[in-house]
Amino acid sequence: MKILIVDDEVIIRNGLCTVIDWKELGLTLLPPASSAEEALARIPAEKPNILLTDIRMQGMDGIQLAHEVKRLLPDTETVILTGYDDFAYAQQALREGVTDYLLKTSRPEEIIKAAMKAKQRIMDKWENAKQETMQTAALRSQLLDRLLIQGDESSLAPVQAWFRKNGVQPDESSLAPMRVLLLAATGWGDGALAGLLLGAAENMLYELLPAVTMLKADRIVLVVREEARVSDCGGLGRAIDRVRQTLKCTVFAALGRSVASYGELQDSYREAGTVFAYRGLLGAEGLYTSADIADRCGGRTVCSQKEESELAAILMSNNGADLRHWVNRKVREQLEDSAATPSSVQAFLQSMVIAGHRWLERSQGGGKPEAALHTFEVDSRAEDEVFKLLSSVMAAFHEAIADKPFAYIQKSIVYIKEHLDQSLSLQQVAKFVHLNPNHFSEVFKRETGLNYIEFVTLERMRRAAEILQESQAKISEVASRVGYEDIKYFSQQFKKHTGRTPSEFRQSVKD
Known part of the structure; x- marks a missing residue:
């Protein structure tokens, strides 16, 4: 926050600059001005937030200066210093937008107090403006969100005014074609940095394009006016490249169809959303449209x-x-x-x-x-x-299985179940669990209650029954999937364990 001191008396001017530690007060002291005319010439460029000025000076006086400053910088706080304890002057000064009135004989602490009050008033204005801006932006985003997602045109007037202000629509008499663009920018990391990147990208696009924008989750939503060489596909591509190069990030963008009315924006938004869902399939960056996904009919959906x-x-x-x-x-x-x-x-x-x-x-x-x-x-x-x-x-x-005794038996059982379609010798399974076949056979029977061959056969019959229940696979295919090449032998084994042939078992399940 900057303060400018204006006084035609060099002693007063220098005294105010040196007696008070303005930096300690959080104020940047601009070079003092020796006249209202000098101050007025410098103010447009230096933009002081607080003006501390003498009321009586050669040429333009402090009240005239306050009047001009109010016109040029309405939010600047002006504090008048005078050697004349004149109530009429004070009243006139207050009418011209002066916010405080002090005598030159005031002690430094009184001047500091007045400056701090002025600083606080400015900070309050900034906070109020920030809140108002945030509320306005939130309302616009809410109305735009409602228009794009729900197709709700009941509160269209504020949106139309917003579109005209940002150049999406030139005037009220006609509508220019519009398109919805969804854009994601990545490359700065996660968390707060990701939010900063999106905000920076949104600001750049707002400056580069005739568009209205809003942030929505992990993406930027833009409604752009379609204009040759500005916001057609080529123009959008150039704008996106500018964002990517300037912010050193990766940008993925999905563009919806061109529409000619506010009511159709929902269609453009949906189309852009459909294309945006292909992010990761189309590539990490680039500008894509529905033409880029038109030939995709779907890949595999189930593991083999x-x-x-x-x-x-x-x-x-x-x-x-x-x-x-x-x-x-x-x-x-x-x-x-x-x-x-x-x-x-x-x-x-x-x-x-x-x-x-x-x-x-x-x-x-x-x-x-x-x-x-x-x-x-x-x-x-x-x-x-x-x-x-x-x-x-x-x-x-x-x-x-770690806490179970003979955990290797549990591992061998799982191995058997996963390889029922293959030749499963005892030696093969014993090797898998790194045991001597004889020792493995002995422990296996003790833990399962069945010898190895009995267990494998039982598991094969159980699996065959599951396949017969769950599918229409041929009997020969069922036999093959549980490790039998001889269909007749498989059928005999199945009937021995279930009391029915495979065909009879399948029919009984249907009944």
Whole structure:
């Protein structure tokens, strides 16, 4: 905050400058002026917040100066100093916008008190203006939000005035084409820095484009007037490049269709939102429209059986590095798929997590998987999210068996369940848990109540029954999925354990 002292008496002028420590009071002392005319010439450039001036000077007096300052800088506080204790002068000064009146004989503490009062009044004005600006901006954003999201035109008048003021609409007689632009700027980190970057980007775009803007969550919403070489696709691209280069950040922008009325802005906003949802699939930066996603029909939505087996083996191994590598590879495959859509990626990522929970439930002898639905960021952050969820599954399994005696038997059971479609010799499973086959066979029977062959056969029959209940797979396919090449032998084993042939069992389930 700046203060300017004006007095034609050099002793008074210098005394006021040196006796009081203005810096300590939080005021920047401008070079003093020896006349009202000098002060008036300097005021437009130096813009003092407080004016401390003599009332009687050669030429223009302090009251005339106060009048001119009020016209040029309405918020400047003027304090009059005079050697004449003249009430009539004081009244005239107050009418000209002077906020305080002191005698030159006043003690320094009285002058300081008057200056501090003036400073406080200015700070109060600033705070009130700030609150008013924030309230006005909040109201405009609320009305614009209502117009774009709900298509509500009931409070259109303030929005129209705002659009005209910012150059989106030239006048009331006609409407220029408009488009909605959604923009995200990243690269400064998270938290407060991310908010600062968005604010800085919004300010730049406000200066560069005929637009109204508002901040909404992690993005900037702009309604721009469509104008050749200014805010068409080329013009918007140049403005976005300017923001990116100036602020050293990454900018992703989605542009909605051109519309010719306020009522259609909702359509433009929705289209921009649809394109914005592809952020992470289209690329980290650039300006995109609906044409860029027109050919995307959706990628894979479900993990394959092979992928589930890969995941199961990794979860069993308790190897975090292998899990991270596998997750990153699978997520990147989805993000790089030219057919992928946000919904197909979401579904596939959810399928990965469900596959992990399904494995955990099987390994613990449970039924259906208990995997909560998650909404994933459709970008590289999804790798961390999926890895975190699957890591918790892996940790849950290994923590559960860690305190159990003969934990390796539990691991071997899970291994058997995950490899029922393969040849499963006792030696193979014993090797997996790093035990001598004879010792493993002995402990396995003691812990499960069944010998190894009986247990494997029972698990194969259970799995076959599940497949027959849940799918219309052919009997030959069911046999293959539980490790039998001979369909006749499989059918015999199945009837031995269930009392029905596979076909009879399937029919009984339907009935």
